[in-house]
Amino acid sequence: xxxxxxxxxxxxxxxxxxxxxxxxxxxxxxxxxxxxxxxxxxxxxxxxxxxxxxxxxxxxxxxxxxxxxxxxxxxxxxxxxxxxxxxxxxxxxxxxxxxxxxxxxxxxxxxxxxxxxxxxxxxxxxxxxxxxxxxxxxxxxxxxxxxxxxxxxxxxxxxxxxxxxxxxxxxxxxxxxxxxxxxxxxxxxxxxxxxxxxxxxxxxxxxxxxxxxxxxxxxxxxxxxxxxxxxxxxxxxxxxxxxxxxxxxxxxxxxxxxxxxxxxxxxxxxxxxxxxxxxxxxxxxxxxxxxxxxxxxxxxxxxxxxxxxxxxxxxxxxxxxxxxxxxxxxxxxxxxxxxxxxxxxxxxxxxxxxxxxxxxxxxxxxxxxxxxxxxxxxxxxxxxxxxxxxxxxxxxxxxxxxxxxxxxxxxxxxxxxx
Numbered sequence: 001x002x003x004x005x006x007x008x009x010x011x012x013x014x015x016x017x018x019x020x021x022x023x024x025x026x027x028x029x030x031x032x033x034x035x036x037x038x039x040x041x042x043x044x045x046x047x048x049x050x051x052x053x054x055x056x057x058x059x060x061x062x063x064x065x066x067x068x069x070x071x072x073x074x075x076x077x078x079x080x081x082x083x084x085x086x087x088x089x090x091x092x093x094x095x096x097x098x099x100x101x102x103x104x105x106x107x108x109x110x111x112x113x114x115x116x117x118x119x120x121x122x123x124x125x126x127x128x129x130x131x132x133x134x135x136x137x138x139x140x141x142x143x144x145x146x147x148x149x150x151x152x153x154x155x156x157x158x159x160x161x162x163x164x165x166x167x168x169x170x171x172x173x174x175x176x177x178x179x180x181x182x183x184x185x186x187x188x189x190x191x192x193x194x195x196x197x198x199x200x201x202x203x204x205x206x207x208x209x210x211x212x213x214x215x216x217x218x219x220x221x222x223x224x225x226x227x228x229x230x231x232x233x234x235x236x237x238x239x240x241x242x243x244x245x246x247x248x249x250x251x252x253x254x255x256x257x258x259x260x261x262x263x264x265x266x267x268x269x270x271x272x273x274x275x276x277x278x279x280x281x282x283x284x285x286x287x288x289x290x291x292x293x294x295x296x297x298x299x300x301x302x303x304x305x306x307x308x309x310x311x312x313x314x315x316x317x318x319x320x321x322x323x324x325x326x327x328x329x330x331x332x333x334x335x336x337x338x339x340x341x342x343x344x345x346x347x348x349x350x351x352x353x354x355x356x357x358x359x360x361x362x363x364x365x366x367x368x369x370x371x372x373x374x375x376x377x378x379x380x381x382x383x384x385x386x387x388x389x390x391x392x393x394x395x396x397x398x399x400x401x402x403x404x405x406x407x408x409x410x411x412x413x414x415x416x417x418x
Contacts, residue, residue, distance in 0.1 A: 029066040032324070033086040035079050036098025038071040041227075041254035043310040044099040045071075048121050051317020052096065058318075061325050065093075072103070079103035080110060087114040090341045093348055094119055094324055096317070099254060101125035101174045104139065112136050116345050117352070119324060121316035124149060124249075125174050126181075129373065129381040137373045140352055140381045142320045142363075144250055144274060146178060147379075148386040153274055154185035156391055157220050157247045164194050166218035166244070168211060168233060170225040170251070171198035178224035178249060194218050199229045208232035212240065223248040227255035231262050238265035245270040247391075253310040259398035266394060272403050276363045277390040278315040280402035311400050319361035323369065323383070326359050327351035364388055 034052065036045035049069060056062040072079040080103060086092040094117040097104060101123040104111060111118060112132040118139045120128065126147040129139050157165060165186050169175030179196050186193055195218075197211045211233065215221070221237070221244050223230060230252040237243045246269060252258065253273075262271070330351035336343035352370045359366040369383035379385075391403040 029064050029091070030328070031066050031068055031086075031089060031092045032321075033082055033089075033092060033095045034067055034069045034098070035072055035082040035086075035095055035103075036069070037074045037100060038069065039073040041074075041099045043256040043258070044122055044254050044313040045069075046256075047310045047313025048096065048098065048317035048320075051121070051314040051319075052321045054314070055318045055321030055325070059322065059325050061321075061328075065325070065328075072098070074100065076100075076103040076106050080107045083107075083111050083114055083116070083118070087116045092116060092341070093328060093345065096121065096320060097123050099123065099251075099313075101128060102172065104128045105131075105173060108132065108139075112138050114138070115342055117324075117327075117349050119320045121320045122250075122313060124251075125177060130378050132373075134372055134374050137381060138349060140370055140383070142323065142369075142383040143316055144276065144389065145379075145382050145384065146174075146181060148384075148389065149249060149274060150178065150181035151185055152386050152389045153222060153247050153249065154182055154189070156272065157222060157245075158186075158189055158191075160220070160245065162220035162245065162247075163191055164217055164219045165191065166215040166221050167193050167196040168215075168221055168223050168225060169196070169198055170229055171200045174251070175224050182222045182224075193222075199225060199233070201226060201229070203229055203232070205232050205235070208236045212236040215244075216240075218244050220244050221246045224251055225249075227252060227258050227261075231255075231258065234262045234265040234269050234271065238268045243269045246272070248273045250274050250312060253312070259394055262394075263398065272391045272393055273400070275312045275390060275392055275400075276315060276384060276388050277402075278363045279311065279392055279400060280390045315362045319363050319366075319383075322359055322361050323352070323355065323366065324348075326355050326357075330354060 034049055036048060038045040049067065052067055056065055070082040072082060083095055086095045097118060097120040099122045104123055105125055105128060108128065108131045113136065116138060120139060120141040120143055122143050124144045124146045126145060129141050167179045167182055169179045175198065183193050183196060195215060199207055199211065223246055225233065230248065234246065248271060250273060327348050331337050331347035334347040334350065337347045353372060355366065356368050366383060371377060371380040373380040392400045393403045395401050
């Protein structure tokens with residue numbers, strides 16, 4: 001009995017020592033809080049996390065920066081609580097946002113007042129980075145920006161022959177904002193929408209069926225919705241005699257089972273999804289497998305970006321971390337970095353404005369991606385532009401593939417068969 005107790009005590013001691021070692025290692029590292037919805041939009045949340053961790057490994061920073069994941073479960077107040085926790089943590093150097101825009105819209109002033117850099121790899125609502133005065137703007141985006149997404153999506157639809165667009169959006173500030181912006185683009189082209197439909201979050205199949213029944217005159221659908229509503233809508237569209245083409249914002253991602261829910265409808269519905277151009281560029285270059293192999297260690301296998309549930313989340317998470325690591329390296333040289341947290345974070349914020357050397361990301365090569373925000377420089381905190389936007393489609397296996405026309409399409413097809 002004593003021997004067993006002694007053995008148990010030794011095991012407990014080993015565990016305690018190991019835990020103490022992990023705690024010490026965490027204390028010795030800078031901390032980055034990942035504020036995302038791992039419960040309702042796990043595909044994007046996990047994709048961002050994977051991209052962040054891959055970048056830390058790739059750039060040799062995993063031993064000095066720790067990622068602390070926080071699940072706000074779609075609750076904006078809980079998200080703000082995470083921001084406050086990070087701001088009170090002396091080792092925290094930044095917060096990385098998740099998929100939803102509402103936390104950063106509703107509590108924009110409160111978050112900016114905390115004085116900690118907030119990097120957004122997904123949230124696309126245009127006002128997020130443009131709502132605070134120059135001196136108090138701490139939000140930087142490396143994601144689709146709805147200011148450029150609306151004209152790009154409308155241009156894609158018009159270029160494909162759409163002349164009678166229908167707007168279908170989730171009934172949230174983000175969805176409504178996209179409906180307004182997209183409608184404006186078509187009105188400028190002399191083609192006002194045949195209608196605008198708002199679907200409440202969590203709306204059932206019956207709501208989707210009613211929307212589809214009312215849009216019988218539409219020859220294309222502009223979609224800015226969550227995974228659940230999008231899947232229901234696509235299922236109903238597939239039941240019509242001539243399903244209209246669907247041009248979707250990337251808000252459709254989020255559910256890891258999205259493709260399984262729309263696999264059958266996609267046999268009849270032409271769905272094209274907005275995103276950045278990492279998929280296209282890797283396919284054209286023909287080096288997709290090589291790039292992934294260099295970055296991701298996965299038991300000797302080489303995963304396919306396009307096979308991830310939300311591949312863009314991985315790309316943007318990787319690039320956000322790449323820019324943060326570069327800013328941290330620059331900030332170390334600035335006065336006050338080693339004094340106290342507020343000065344350190346201010347140095348990192350200033351460093352974002354001085355990333356003048358080219359930085360290779362998965363989406364693009366960045367050179368001076370940020371500049372001080374000002375009413376005369378409204379895009380100062382936007383790392384991407386309209387030139388970085390591309391469309392994609394699911395293939396028969398559920399992998400996301402670039403959707404291109406002309407010479408580039410042939411290049412992609414060739415690269416895919418290498």
